[in-house]
Amino acid sequence: MGSTEDKGPGGSGRPTSRDVARLAGVSHTAVSFVFNGRAKGNLSPATQERIRQAAAQLGYRPDPVARGLRRRRTAVIGLITDEIASSPFAGRLLRGAMETAWGSEHLVLTVDSGGDRAKEDAAVAELLDRRVDGIIYAAMSLRRVRVPEGLHRTHSVLANCLPEDDSLPAVIPAERAGGRTAARLLLEEGHRKVAMIGGCDDIASAERLRGFRDALRAEGITVPKEWIVRSGGEISGGYEGALRILDGAPADRRPTGVFCYNDRVAAGVLHAATRLGIAVPGDLSVVGYDDQEHMAAFLSPPLTTVALPHRAMGEAAARLLLDAIDTGRTPAATVRRLACPVITRASVGPVPTR
Numbered sequence: 001m002g003s004t005e006d007k008g009p010g011g012s013g014r015p016t017s018r019d020v021a022r023l024a025g026v027s028h029t030a031v032s033f034v035f036n037g038r039a040k041g042n043l044s045p046a047t048q049e050r051i052r053q054a055a056a057q058l059g060y061r062p063d064p065v066a067r068g069l070r071r072r073r074t075a076v077i078g079l080i081t082d083e084i085a086s087s088p089f090a091g092r093l094l095r096g097a098m099e100t101a102w103g104s105e106h107l108v109l110t111v112d113s114g115g116d117r118a119k120e121d122a123a124v125a126e127l128l129d130r131r132v133d134g135i136i137y138a139a140m141s142l143r144r145v146r147v148p149e150g151l152h153r154t155h156s157v158l159a160n161c162l163p164e165d166d167s168l169p170a171v172i173p174a175e176r177a178g179g180r181t182a183a184r185l186l187l188e189e190g191h192r193k194v195a196m197i198g199g200c201d202d203i204a205s206a207e208r209l210r211g212f213r214d215a216l217r218a219e220g221i222t223v224p225k226e227w228i229v230r231s232g233g234e235i236s237g238g239y240e241g242a243l244r245i246l247d248g249a250p251a252d253r254r255p256t257g258v259f260c261y262n263d264r265v266a267a268g269v270l271h272a273a274t275r276l277g278i279a280v281p282g283d284l285s286v287v288g289y290d291d292q293e294h295m296a297a298f299l300s301p302p303l304t305t306v307a308l309p310h311r312a313m314g315e316a317a318a319r320l321l322l323d324a325i326d327t328g329r330t331p332a333a334t335v336r337r338l339a340c341p342v343i344t345r346a347s348v349g350p351v352p353t354r
Helices: 017-024 028-035 045-058 064-071 090-103 117-129 175-187 203-218 235-246 263-276 310-327
Strands: 076-081 107-112 134-138 155-159 170-173 194-197 257-260 285-290 304-307 335-338
Touching: 017 028, 017 045, 028 045, 076 090, 076 117, 076 310, 090 107, 090 134, 090 310, 107 117, 117 134, 134 310, 155 310, 170 175, 170 310, 175 194, 175 203, 175 257, 175 285, 175 304, 194 203, 194 235, 235 257, 235 263, 257 263, 263 285, 310 335
Parallel strands: 076 107, 076 134, 134 155, 155 170, 170 335, 194 257, 257 285, 285 304
Antiparallel strands: none
């Protein structure tokens, strides 16, 4: 009985590298060089192209299992996250990681732990048993995390979170710079009476507020204490926080611009402004944060916001991990901060004349 390698496209088996060699008029070794990444310096560009054309004509694809065994790799990376199903941003981070991995001929095996520590440890153990080439651990809100047990046994990178023990590399948003960016959106339109609404007891809240104050301090502006309202991260918090600042205040004694902790808070501020008869952006400019999908662009008016770079974080984490896999060197436990871009819409305008 002939082996799979003996069966050509006319037989019952899938096309083989020997079929490609026969069609291209080259040796079997030459075909192996092309599909094992060793063609450079061994084969001319013309020969490489002839082999690739023959492979395309036959519909040949290398056997990933055999190739993985030769390289001592599986061409699979794991991605563990705490809340894929419930986060509006998960898809962006996943797409960034998966497309980057696919570009390097890797698949991504994803596990949602639901934030359960025991499940995270079990997920890492399972991925290690499956001999994945490396693991990305991602959180859907910026925070310090306990590094799951076993994560140090392979190449690992964190995305949108920081390790409690500073033992692994991490890719996170540049939140403080994002806060400065948000403040400048208001300052550049002439606003000097500005407030900040929303925020929780978390890293993102603290960093965004620090950046916001940095930008104002550089212009010699001090925000009144009562105009910094920490009211949570939901629409209700934005609504209640805005009423505290705006309701009953004379026009000349209320802020002309508001920076919101996130887009949900901004939605609450817009609702409060409508109730109070305050026009946005005519009387009050509003800046959000996150660029939440299916929300920010559909508010009235559409929200100018600072976007979290979730897709870019997925891409950067995957690239860092793939580089470590390729070189065999564990990346340094450093923190890479990615810029938070501005998404300009219609909720910010010039300071009103009163």
